[in-house]
Amino acid sequence: MQGQMMTLPLTIPSLLEHAARYHGDTEIVSCTQEGPLHRYTYADAQRRAKQAANALVRLGVKPGDRVATLAWNGFRHFELYYAISGIGAITHTVNPRLFPEQISWIIRDAEDEVVCFDLGFAPLVQAIAADCPSVRHWVAMTDRAHMPALPIANLLCYEELLAGEPDHFTWPPLDEHSAATLCYTSGTTGNPKGVLYSHRATLLHALSSSLPDALALSGREVVAPVVPMFHVNAWGLPYSAPLVGAKLVFPGSCLDGESIFKLFEREGVTFSAGVPTVWLSLQQYMRQSSGRLPALQRMIVGGAACPPALMHSYEQEFGICLQHAWGMTELSPMGTVNTLKASQLTLDPEARFAIAVKQGRPPFGVDLKTVDDNGHELPRDGHSAGALMVRGHWVVEHYFGIDQSPLVDGWFPTGDVATLDADGFMQITDRAKDVIKSGGEWISSIDLENIAMAHPAIAEAAAVGMPHPKWDERPLLVVVLKPSLLATREQVLAHYPGKVARFCIPDDVVFVEALPHTATGKVSKALLREQLRDYHWPAANQPEVAK
Numbered sequence: 001m002q003g004q005m006m007t008l009p010l011t012i013p014s015l016l017e018h019a020a021r022y023h024g025d026t027e028i029v030s031c032t033q034e035g036p037l038h039r040y041t042y043a044d045a046q047r048r049a050k051q052a053a054n055a056l057v058r059l060g061v062k063p064g065d066r067v068a069t070l071a072w073n074g075f076r077h078f079e080l081y082y083a084i085s086g087i088g089a090i091t092h093t094v095n096p097r098l099f100p101e102q103i104s105w106i107i108r109d110a111e112d113e114v115v116c117f118d119l120g121f122a123p124l125v126q127a128i129a130a131d132c133p134s135v136r137h138w139v140a141m142t143d144r145a146h147m148p149a150l151p152i153a154n155l156l157c158y159e160e161l162l163a164g165e166p167d168h169f170t171w172p173p174l175d176e177h178s179a180a181t182l183c184y185t186s187g188t189t190g191n192p193k194g195v196l197y198s199h200r201a202t203l204l205h206a207l208s209s210s211l212p213d214a215l216a217l218s219g220r221e222v223v224a225p226v227v228p229m230f231h232v233n234a235w236g237l238p239y240s241a242p243l244v245g246a247k248l249v250f251p252g253s254c255l256d257g258e259s260i261f262k263l264f265e266r267e268g269v270t271f272s273a274g275v276p277t278v279w280l281s282l283q284q285y286m287r288q289s290s291g292r293l294p295a296l297q298r299m300i301v302g303g304a305a306c307p308p309a310l311m312h313s314y315e316q317e318f319g320i321c322l323q324h325a326w327g328m329t330e331l332s333p334m335g336t337v338n339t340l341k342a343s344q345l346t347l348d349p350e351a352r353f354a355i356a357v358k359q360g361r362p363p364f365g366v367d368l369k370t371v372d373d374n375g376h377e378l379p380r381d382g383h384s385a386g387a388l389m390v391r392g393h394w395v396v397e398h399y400f401g402i403d404q405s406p407l408v409d410g411w412f413p414t415g416d417v418a419t420l421d422a423d424g425f426m427q428i429t430d431r432a433k434d435v436i437k438s439g440g441e442w443i444s445s446i447d448l449e450n451i452a453m454a455h456p457a458i459a460e461a462a463a464v465g466m467p468h469p470k471w472d473e474r475p476l477l478v479v480v481l482k483p484s485l486l487a488t489r490e491q492v493l494a495h496y497p498g499k500v501a502r503f504c505i506p507d508d509v510v511f512v513e514a515l516p517h518t519a520t521g522k523v524s525k526a527l528l529r530e531q532l533r534d535y536h537w538p539a540a541n542q543p544e545v546a547k
């Protein structure tokens with residue numbers, strides 16, 4: 001017997017319809033490439049998304065076609081999220097921080113028909129246009145007065161396109177399983193792979209990620225997605241904020257500590273999300289300026305392991321909860337969020353902090369397990385580390401254009417190594433390819449980095465396994481010092497005894513001006529290893545045979 005309830009498809013336009021109808025006067029504020037701050041409401045955004053939808057249809061965009069964006073977080077990008085997916089086409093967010101050849105490769109692979117780009121990316125578009133034969137139209141996301149002078153025949157102006165269109169449009173009935181958005185993985189090894197999200201997965205992700213034990217979003221929050229809209233849909237915030245009717249604040253391209261601080265202060269931001277490097281630069285600015293953000297209560301930190309010292313500093317110095325979360329492009333991206341359970345609230349502060357530094361526990365809709373090298377499930381005891389596997393309503397099943405599924409017995413192998421405890425809290429010990437394998441033992445590079453980051457003179461640190469003739473690999477610590485602070489190799493290494501087993505202590509420290517970062521703001525271990533190609537262990541550290 002069938003249930004007798006309504007069946008309304010779980011589709012992306014319904015989120016904006018809801019926000020426009022029930023939170024119509026709630027603001028969306030954006031830093032713009034043209035200069036002044038832009039301010040309008042969900043009702044305005046809905047009207048303009050409908051104008052954009054009409055424009056895309058007029059340009060001949062059909063259901064299933066890919067329309068790419070090369071853009072920062074802002075109101076036009078937000079409108080396109082809804083307009084493109086709303087007509088049944090696929091919003092393909094391309095990471096503009098990649099190399100031009102990678103970008104044109106991705107656009108060719110996705111066979112994008114239209115590319116909408118922010119003003120600042122005009123030189124990039126000029127460089128790649130000839131290598132993107134599938135693109136019929138390049139749309140500059142600005143008005144006529146700011147149009148870039150590009151020698152491209154099929155160049156259009158976003159504001160002109162919208163101005164010619166009515167602001168009423170009936171979203172077509174869409175199958176909730178149909179494709180809505182596309183995002184490529186960062187592809188640190190080999191070519192990037194496309195992850196094709198469905199309307200249903202995106203809706204369920206938005207619902208679940210808003211829950212109190214996940215991001216705890218509500219219509220009373222002022223949400224600033226600092227994580228870019230090209231990095232897994234800004235972790236779903238452009239969908240979950242309208243779902244709850246939260247005010248949205250988009251930082252555009254101004255992502256340095258000072259700009260973020262000033263924007264958050266002016267707009268009364270209460271909640272944000274970003275990678276650790278962004279919160280490091282905000283921390284530095286707040287320390288230097290003695291500025292405080294009393295409205296800001298919580299910030300999600302994910303994309304890379306957050307050093308416990310950073311969490312501690314935000315809590316103690318600024319009264320801001322830096323909340324750990326873990327996810328992947330393949331997971332839409334939310335996998336876990338760290339929210340304490342009722343039974344843990346009465347623990348002493350030290351025990352609570354030991355839990356808070358973990359990556360967190362999965363919300364409903366995500367299931368996790370860890371397995372050994374033979375695929376056997378490991379105990380959920382908080383210390384058995386193994387390959388992390390995941391399944392759920394918003395987890396990838398196939399990559400775009402690749403027949404073979406990455407799943408193993410219905411689970412997605414994340415490539416992360418982790419522990420799970422009896423309460424469901426997951427802790428990443430490493431990315432499988434970054435684990436340091438020394439004499440048959442595994443050393444967590446994240447543990448070594450976290451200890452280094454607690455040193456008062458260290459701004460950023462990365463631990464890598466360097467080839468060693470006796471031990472296979474040994475840990476090398478690469479360190480960036482804080483401006484005008486000094487520390488010697490010996491002082492840094494003296495920080496380790498008592499915090500990790502003796503064999504885990506790095507054998508050497510290299511001081512550098514800056515660490516290489518990936519296009520999504522994480523330390524790039526691949527590039528770092530390349531930079532360290534000519535590194536040699538100090539003579540004292542060479543085994544007998546090699547001397």
Ligand code: AMP
Nearest residue numbers: 302303304305325326327328329428431
């Ligand atoms: P991406 O698909 O680019 O978002 O990268 C996903 C990968 O980032 C994961 O598989 C992890 O290796 C890493 N990652 C994401 N969040 C965290 C976190 N909170 N702690 C440690 N690693 C993380």
